[in-house]
Amino acid sequence: MGKTKYISDVHKMKELDSNEKQIFSKVSEQFKFRTNSYYNALIDWTDPNDPLRRVVIPDADELINWGTLDASDEIRYQPVEGLEHKYPNTALLLCNEVCGAYCRFCFRKRLFKDENDEVKKDVSAGIAYIQKHKGIDNVLLTGGDPLMLSNRRIMDILDRLKTIQHVKVIRFGTKMLGFDPLKISENKVLLDYLSDYSLHKKVYFMLHFNHPREMTSEALHAIQAIQTCGVITVNQTPIIRGVNDNVETMTQLFSDLSFAGVLPYYVFSCRPTAGNFTYAVPVEEAYAIFIKARSRNSGLAKTARFVMSYTDGKIEVIAKTGNKIYFKKHNWANSSENEELLVFPSNSKAYWFDDYLPKTEVS
Numbered sequence: 001m002g003k004t005k006y007i008s009d010v011h012k013m014k015e016l017d018s019n020e021k022q023i024f025s026k027v028s029e030q031f032k033f034r035t036n037s038y039y040n041a042l043i044d045w046t047d048p049n050d051p052l053r054r055v056v057i058p059d060a061d062e063l064i065n066w067g068t069l070d071a072s073d074e075i076r077y078q079p080v081e082g083l084e085h086k087y088p089n090t091a092l093l094l095c096n097e098v099c100g101a102y103c104r105f106c107f108r109k110r111l112f113k114d115e116n117d118e119v120k121k122d123v124s125a126g127i128a129y130i131q132k133h134k135g136i137d138n139v140l141l142t143g144g145d146p147l148m149l150s151n152r153r154i155m156d157i158l159d160r161l162k163t164i165q166h167v168k169v170i171r172f173g174t175k176m177l178g179f180d181p182l183k184i185s186e187n188k189v190l191l192d193y194l195s196d197y198s199l200h201k202k203v204y205f206m207l208h209f210n211h212p213r214e215m216t217s218e219a220l221h222a223i224q225a226i227q228t229c230g231v232i233t234v235n236q237t238p239i240i241r242g243v244n245d246n247v248e249t250m251t252q253l254f255s256d257l258s259f260a261g262v263l264p265y266y267v268f269s270c271r272p273t274a275g276n277f278t279y280a281v282p283v284e285e286a287y288a289i290f291i292k293a294r295s296r297n298s299g300l301a302k303t304a305r306f307v308m309s310y311t312d313g314k315i316e317v318i319a320k321t322g323n324k325i326y327f328k329k330h331n332w333a334n335s336s337e338n339e340e341l342l343v344f345p346s347n348s349k350a351y352w353f354d355d356y357l358p359k360t361e362v363s
């Protein structure tokens with residue numbers, strides 16, 4: 001298999017016709033486009049509604065005016081450049097602004113815009129902050145995809161975190177095992193490094209498979225390679241219109257993940273991010289898909305929770321009965337509120353937690 005080629009100009013996509021190229025290049029002026037030859041080969045180009053095509057190929061409806069670029073107000077939780085600290089024990093290092101491809105439904109698409117500078121190549125300020133805050137016991141490398149960094153930079157960050165006693169867990173938020181698994185399975189230097197590193201601190205890969213067709217033999221091989229290094233693997237995915245918004249797909253995804261030793265961890269409701277209306281599914285519709293898919297699986301797949309990453313913390317949808325919906329503050333910025341139960345009248349049109357809150361009158 002040849003080296004993966006990255007494509008960030010829609011005009012270079014031989015699979016698209018000239019009309020599509022014209023429309024999509026307008027969309028990509030707003031929200032950056034990037035795919036690659038490995039992922040393109042998984043797409044059924046004869047099907048305009050192919051779910052994997054929808055993951056990376058723009059949709060004209062992204063130009064519908066909806067939501068905001070930073071729907072969870074992440075910027076509010078950045079005490080120093082390149083670091084987010086919302087939950088007491090967890091710090092996020094925003095260490096890369098590139099991914100193996102760009103998911104059209106990404107909630108961090110603002111980071112890919114030229115004018116955004118939230119991501120810092122130099123993580124020194126973030127590391128110093130973590131060093132100072134002894135309550136931080138786990139660090140998530142994210143962005144962007146940390147596995148798109150060079151080995152040298154990954155190892156440099158991990159080496160620096162290794163010296164911080166109170167940090168026990170390092171997480172990688174990554175879709176590389178779906179977007180370009182060979183980049184990982186053939187990276188012997190990184191795999192050897194992780195094998196050794198895992199003897200010192202626990203490493204988790206928070207994988208991002210959206211659809212069972214992404215779990216190719218190459219992806220399974222890469223999962224096995226990192227598991228052999230002692231890395232723990234879990235999966236997170238949103239429920240995305242046209243990608244996985246049906247019970248069969250989610251049931252299969254949960255099963256295939258658990259067969260590969262990847263526990264389904266979070267299933268997200270799409271945030272109201274600018275450009276993403278076409279990918280969003282109303283909360284109660286998505287929850288119904290989630291709960292049916294989960295109920296068809298073994299206990300291993302039942303570890304998944306359906307959550308919204310709200311401004312103030314993670315809200316779990318725990319039940320829907322008759323005309324009521326039940327939420328729990330699962331992981332709140334103010335941890336004293338964790339586990340609080342919230343009950344609202346059901347609202348089948350709600351796309352986000354705000355849609356359940358009483359509207360404030362403007363006088």
Ligand code: SF4
Nearest residue numbers: 099102103106144175
């Ligand atoms: S891999 Fe993650 S950060 Fe990158 S585009 Fe997809 S959702 Fe966004």
